Amino acid sequence: EYFKTACDENDLTIKGADDGYITEIGDYQNGDTYAWMFYCGDELTLSDKGVGEVIPSPGDTIVLSYVDWTALFS
Numbered sequence: 001e002y003f004k005t006a007c008d009e010n011d012l013t014i015k016g017a018d019d020g021y022i023t024e025i026g027d028y029q030n031g032d033t034y035a036w037m038f039y040c041g042d043e044l045t046l047s048d049k050g051v052g053e054v055i056p057s058p059g060d061t062i063v064l065s066y067v068d069w070t071a072l073f074s
Contacts, residue, residue: 003051003064020052022064033070039063046072 007014007025016023022036023029030036038047040054040062047054056062 002056002062017051020050022051025064025066028066033068034066035069037065037067037069037072039065 003022003025004014004017012026014022014025015029022038025036028034028036038051038054039045040047040056041060044061044063051064
C-alpha cells in the first residue's frame with residue numbers, strides 16, 4: 001500500500017504491487033538485468049520477501065530502488 005499511495009501521489013503507474021512483486025513503475029520495468037528491489041528496516045537490508053509480505057515496524061525506512069540486480073550478487 002505504501003508504494004501504491006506514493007505512485008498515486010506522483011501520477012505514476014505501478015504494476016505488480018497487488019501480487020507482491022513490483023514489475024514496473026512509470027517507464028521503468030523489470031528486464032534482463034534491471035529490476036525493482038525492496039529494502040526495509042533500520043539498516044536498509046535487501047528484503048528476502050515480496051512487498052506484499054512485509055509489514056514495516058514503526059521507524060523503519062522503506063526504499064524501492066531500480067537497480068542492475070547482477071551487480072548486487074557479483
